[in-house]
Amino acid sequence: MVIGAGQAGLSASYHLGRRGVSHVVLDRDERPGGAWQHRWDSLTMADVHGVAALPDSDAPGATADRANVAVARYFAAYEREHELPVVRPVRVETVTSEGDLLSIHSDDRTWTARTIVNATGTWTHPFVPHYPGMETFLGEQLHTVDYPGGFHFAGRRVLVVGGGASAVQFLGELAPVTDTLWVTRRPPVWRTGQFDREAGHAAVALVEDRVRRGLPPASVVSVTGLALRPQEAVAEALGAYDRRPMFDRIEPDGVRWIDPAPGDPAFERVDAILWATGFRPAVAHLAPLHLRTPHGGIQLDGTAAVADPRVQLVGYGPSASTIGGNRAGRAAAAAVRRWVRAGEQVA
Secondary structure (H helix, E strand, O other): OEEOOOHHHHHHHHHHHHOOOOOOEEEOOOOOHHHHOOOOOOOOOOOOOOOOOOOOOOOOOOOOOOOHHHHHHHHHHHHHHOOEEEEOOEEEEEEEEEOOEEEEEOOOOEEEEEEEEEOOOOOOOEEOOOOOHHHHHOOOEHHHOOOOOOOHOOOOOOOOOOOOOHHHHHHHHOOOOOOOEEEEOOOOEEEEOOOOOHHHHHHHHHHHHHHHOOOOOOOOOOHHHHHOOOHHHHHHHHHOOOOEEEEOEEEEEEEEOOOOOOOOOEEEEEEEEEOOOEOOOOHHHHHOOOOOOOOOOOOOEEEEEOEEEEEEEOOHHHHHHHHHHHHHHHHHHHHHHHHHHHHHOOO
């Protein structure tokens, strides 16, 4: 059983089929496209960091096409071409252990399987930190998942919160059309050198080390650093990337610092807050299996959960990227085949 039909789930399904493993892919969305279909309309294929090709296929290139359309179209064609056994829409509520089998429960049906490949990603689990007074704010508060495009905010002062690539992209789009303010918990680390293959492997290795130790996975971008692209040059010239540290509280018409840096105001008026504060792994349905360590993460050996090797996690930690998802899908399929063969030998 594969749960999720994004990049990692489709890759896992493809490789399971190649290995002759009978399986079903359960997807919560009504249409193909994974999380990509939900991204904001102004995000084009030229804006994304690249979409790795699914196994035995060619990915869409960097064009002016909307990413939420182009990638969804690509995924849909891939499912058809390879006849992947996707069932949708199915919202998996819980996964429980029933002896040697795992039971996968939706709201109206239950499946059983020897193993599962969990490929639910992070998009459905946005993270917004709590700050005192945030419930009193009279303006608009949105997370990345709700971003409607830069022109939605025209004429309003927008506070962008977060130190990742999405925040950088949002500022690049917002600053030319409205007034912006950027705050992050830590000073951003800008990447000055070329991000080559070696640097990418080194970054992924750092995240892999975290999941091997059972720590909550960090994003790959948190260890690669940030970089400005040509389309963010206008925002840079406007000072959009002059960052301030995190505020202490939110007030009805803005945010306040208790002890601001010399020369900085204690209060900034804002009309909207855009929380580009990332996501957490969408794994609540796995809670009955007690996979988490005392450190809060799920410890992995390759793609297998150490607490229950019947569970393979892809799109988690170091594989939470299109390239990483492909590799993890292949590794998970191989692990599932080994598990199935071991069970056949015992029987």
